Amino acid sequence: MDKVKIKISHALKQYGNNVIIPDLSVVIEEGEFFTLLGPSGCGKTTLLRMIAGFNTIEGGDFYFNDQKINDLAPEKRNIGMVFQNYAIFPHLTVKKNVAFGLQNRKLPKDQIEERTQKFLGLMKIEEYQDRLPERLSGGQQQRVALARALAIEPSVLLMDEPLSNLDAKLRVEMREVIKEIQNKLGITTVYVTHDQEEAMAVSDRIAVMNQGVIQQIGTPKNLYQRPSNLFVATFIGRTNVLKVEASLKADGQRGITFSDGYYVTMDSMVRGVEDKTPLTVSIRPEEFEIVPEDQEGIGATVEYSTFLGLNTHYFVNLDSGERVEIIQESRIDDILDKGSRIRLQVKKEKINLFTEDGSKSLMR
Numbered sequence: 001m002d003k004v005k006i007k008i009s010h011a012l013k014q015y016g017n018n019v020i021i022p023d024l025s026v027v028i029e030e031g032e033f034f035t036l037l038g039p040s041g042c043g044k045t046t047l048l049r050m051i052a053g054f055n056t057i058e059g060g061d062f063y064f065n066d067q068k069i070n071d072l073a074p075e076k077r078n079i080g081m082v083f084q085n086y087a088i089f090p091h092l093t094v095k096k097n098v099a100f101g102l103q104n105r106k107l108p109k110d111q112i113e114e115r116t117q118k119f120l121g122l123m124k125i126e127e128y129q130d131r132l133p134e135r136l137s138g139g140q141q142q143r144v145a146l147a148r149a150l151a152i153e154p155s156v157l158l159m160d161e162p163l164s165n166l167d168a169k170l171r172v173e174m175r176e177v178i179k180e181i182q183n184k185l186g187i188t189t190v191y192v193t194h195d196q197e198e199a200m201a202v203s204d205r206i207a208v209m210n211q212g213v214i215q216q217i218g219t220p221k222n223l224y225q226r227p228s229n230l231f232v233a234t235f236i237g238r239t240n241v242l243k244v245e246a247s248l249k250a251d252g253q254r255g256i257t258f259s260d261g262y263y264v265t266m267d268s269m270v271r272g273v274e275d276k277t278p279l280t281v282s283i284r285p286e287e288f289e290i291v292p293e294d295q296e297g298i299g300a301t302v303e304y305s306t307f308l309g310l311n312t313h314y315f316v317n318l319d320s321g322e323r324v325e326i327i328q329e330s331r332i333d334d335i336l337d338k339g340s341r342i343r344l345q346v347k348k349e350k351i352n353l354f355t356e357d358g359s360k361s362l363m364r
């Protein structure tokens with residue numbers, strides 16, 4: 001299997017006058033598990049189909065390694081594809097489904113048999129090889145689809161929401177299967193999903209998309225910890241969005257003030273933000289610390305608490321009227337009741353600071 005690096009340079013996609021992808025550039029490395037993540041309609045499938053060759057390209061260039069593929073027919077791109085609706089043939093047995101692409105390529109019989117058995121084995125479906133797909137569960141059917149896509153030893157694997165027809169438990173199980181097999185084969189993979197948790201679980205890197213524009217590319221950790229705008233902060237994981245003000249001290253110290261006057265130093269705030277500029281912060285639910293009322297912090301009242309075993313979930317009302325979600329490791333003996341007065345502290349390195357409209361990060 002030759003390894004492929006995918007390079008997309010200034011891609012443009014439109015349907016009539018409707019611009020779906022205005023100008024998109026990205027490099028997907030050899031052997032990488034790369035995910036396009038974004039809300040419904042943001043253009044993920046459209047981009048994937050451009051890579052596959054099923055969509056016309058109105059502008060820009062697509063490369064597999066040094067080869068420009070803009071005008072290369074889909075069947076010449078050596079791509080394996082897996083879709084949400086399995087797309088396996090109902091009238092063929094599991095084995096014949098997996099062998100299908102190999103027969104199409106007119107491989108010698110013994111080679112077809114060998115490769116078919118190899119991928120049936122890798123996907124752990126050998127024992128069902130003589131069954132028709134209708135006698136398989138959804139998860140097993142998706143294993144067949146994956147085995148069939150991989151059997152042709154594609155240079156690139158493209159997957160479009162492959163797990164969305166499965167129930168929650170199977171989804172979690174199958175994403176492990178997908179991740180493991182991708183890792184084992186080291187095949188360059190582009191995966192489309194709107195499910196951020198799924199994206200975090202399988203990907204080396206994720207491109208978060210909105211309205212045809214990549215908002216940020218990064219590792220799951222990187223996107224979670226340092227989102228580059230409020231869209232990414234709120235799309236990846238849960239977060240609290242609060243209004244603050246820039247506070248610049250006479251000695252040059254930079255910081256922010258929350259609505260009720262609580263001040264936090266922010267050395268990592270970019271320079272040049274003027275005093276009292278309204279700003280927006282994003283703080284993850286697990287990053288707040290609840291302290292007694294007589295300590296320093298943002299004043300708040302517990303609205304309700306839910307004990308979930310390992311964690312306790314709080315919703316609290318800040319004195320400013322803003323509402324905050326907090327997740328804390330449970331301290332069984334002192335779960336706070338509704339109406340409890342508390343203060344919230346947050347470590348400065350756990351705060352992400354944005355322009356007031358959330359369009360830009362102000363972190364250095």
Ligand SMILES: Nc1ncnc2c1ncn2[C@@H]1O[C@H](COP(=O)(O)OP(=O)(O)OP(=O)(O)O)[C@@H](O)[C@H]1O
Pocket residue numbers: 015020038039040041042043044045046047194
């Ligand atoms: N053949 C087409 N003709 C016209 N518009 C289209 C066509 N295919 C897609 N679109 C439009 O392009 C936009 C992006 O669609 P796309 O399917 O790429 O989104 P997506 O991010 O994959 O969303 P989803 O998760 O819902 O599939 C949508 O507004 C859609 O209506």
